[in-house]
Amino acid sequence: MGGPAHSSAETLTFRDATKHYPGSPTPAVDGLSLEVPAGEICVLVGPSGCGKTTAMRMVNRMIDITSGDILLGDRSVKDRKPAELRREIGYVIQQIGLFPHRTIADNVATVPKLLGWDKKRITSRVDELLELVGLAPHEMRSRFPAQLSGGQRQRVGVARALAVDPSVMLMDEPFGAIDPINRERLQNEFLRLQAELRKTIVFVTHDIDEAIKMGDRIAIMQEGGRLAQYAPPAELLMSPASEFVEDFVGADRALKRLALQRVRDIDLWTAPTCRVGDSTDEVRRRIADADIDIPLLVDEHGHPIGWLSERGLTGERVREELRSRAEPTVDLDDILRDALSDLLAADTLYGPVVDAQGRLAGVLSMQVISSALTITDPGNVPAPADLAS
Numbered sequence: 251m252g253g254p255a256h257s258s259a260e261t262l263t264f265r266d267a268t269k270h271y272p273g274s275p276t277p278a279v280d281g282l283s284l285e286v287p288a289g290e291i292c293v294l295v296g297p298s299g300c301g302k303t304t305a306m307r308m309v310n311r312m313i314d315i316t317s318g319d320i321l322l323g324d325r326s327v328k329d330r331k332p333a334e335l336r337r338e339i340g341y342v343i344q345q346i347g348l349f350p351h352r353t354i355a356d357n358v359a360t361v362p363k364l365l366g367w368d369k370k371r372i373t374s375r376v377d378e379l380l381e382l383v384g385l386a387p388h389e390m391r392s393r394f395p396a397q398l399s400g401g402q403r404q405r406v407g408v409a410r411a412l413a414v415d416p417s418v419m420l421m422d423e424p425f426g427a428i429d430p431i432n433r434e435r436l437q438n439e440f441l442r443l444q445a446e447l448r449k450t451i452v453f454v455t456h457d458i459d460e461a462i463k464m465g466d467r468i469a470i471m472q473e474g475g476r477l478a479q480y481a482p483p484a485e486l487l488m489s490p491a492s493e494f495v496e497d498f499v500g501a502d503r504a505l506k507r508l509a510l511q512r513v514r515d516i517d518l519w520t521a522p523t524c525r526v527g528d529s530t531d532e533v534r535r536r537i538a539d540a541d542i543d544i545p546l547l548v549d550e551h552g553h554p555i556g557w558l559s560e561r562g563l564t565g566e567r568v569r570e571e572l573r574s575r576a577e578p579t580v581d582l583d584d585i586l587r588d589a590l591s592d593l594l595a596a597d598t599l600y601g602p603v604v605d606a607q608g609r610l611a612g613v614l615s616m617q618v619i620s621s622a623l624t625i626t627d628p629g630n631v632p633a634p635a636d637l638a639s
């Protein structure tokens with residue numbers, strides 16, 4: 251992206267950061283320590299009032315830190331001018347917060363104008379950003395916020411936060427006010443955008459599913475502004491650090507993990523493969539060595555054709571006699587949840603897995619999915635003591 255100096259992402263570090271509002275008996279954020287690696291999304295999630303917004307606003311000093319510190323790169327935010335921080339850190343607030351009497355272009359240009367960019371540079375930057383978030387510049391530029399849908403306004407909010415190519419973005423429930431279908435679209439778009447932009451992002455939500463989807467790491471906070479656990483989503487789901495975390499991620503945490511694993515991440519079964527004309531003796535030997543005892547017929551490119559029937563093996567050479575077509579086929583890049591859904595829909599216990607070229611890569615079975623979920627999950631096997639209580 252053509253633009254200003256501070257474009258490279260920076261590590262963001264909370265060091266025992268504490269906020270104590272005057273007159274309040276307990277801190278709103280209590281000794282928060284965590285590091286957000288440069289270019290990653292850290293999701294702050296937790297019940298209402300647990301200090302998420304407070305933690306986030308200490309980063310750009312909209313709220314002053316009572317004790318402890320927050321570092322951007324290796325510089326304390328306390329050594330920076332608040333006005334300068336607010337210009338350099340992108341901020342998307344829950345109600346989007348567009349200026350109603352300014353056009354979309356003027357809204358997006360808010361910070362560049364403050365920084366005194368020349369008109370030409372502003373105009374081209376605004377168009378570039380609208381394009382980036384999927385809004386047609388010629389259509390949207392001169393409209394007012396009230397003339398946009400909620401989802402479109404949200405995109406303008408994101409474009410505005412990106413205007414000066416910030417190294418860090420703060421997003422406070424950015425998709426909270428959007429209906430579920432559009433929210434899912436905005437989430438996907440934003441993840442695609444982030445794959446390119448690689449900003450360091452603090453993202454607040456109270457929705458654990460959104461946290462699991464958006465977060466490289468998730469910080470679960472609990473009452474009193476205390477950090478309950480900070481971990482990547484898979485780890486959080488596999489080994490919740492406390493009963494609070496376990497309750498918060500939900501009883502279906504094993505199922506939630508299906509959305510985090512891809513077919514390529516797990517140990518697939520092997521199938522005995524054969525081609526028309528192969529020696530049937532040889533195929534029987536392959537059957538003995540494989541995880542499944544039904545041979546899978548493939549073509550000359552290794553694309554699966556179907557499961558061979560007994561009759562296909564009756565002669566000396568394999569003949570094309572199918573029990574069934576090789577359906578459904580599962581992609582290596584599918585998430586386990588979708589792959590499982592395909593197997594269930596086809597009423598089958600297993601299906602061939604193919605790579606991007608459609609070549610056989612293994613076999614996915616219900617059993618494989620089930621062991622992928624259980625083996626790595628110590629919490630899944632109740633300890634004898636738990637059973638007794």
Ligand SMILES: Nc1ncnc2c1ncn2[C@@H]1O[C@H](COP(=O)(O)OP(=O)(O)OP(=O)(O)O)[C@@H](O)[C@H]1O
Pocket residue numbers: 271272274278296297298299300301302303304305456
């Ligand atoms: N300006 C303030 N003065 C005093 N107390 C405050 C102030 N702002 C927030 N608080 C208190 O600090 C605690 C944390 O508030 P905060 O807004 O950070 O919570 P949150 O996790 O963002 O909640 P929500 O999910 O409802 O947005 C709450 O108990 C709140 O009442």
Ligand SMILES: [Mg+2]
Pocket residue numbers: 302303304
């Ligand atoms: Mg809040």
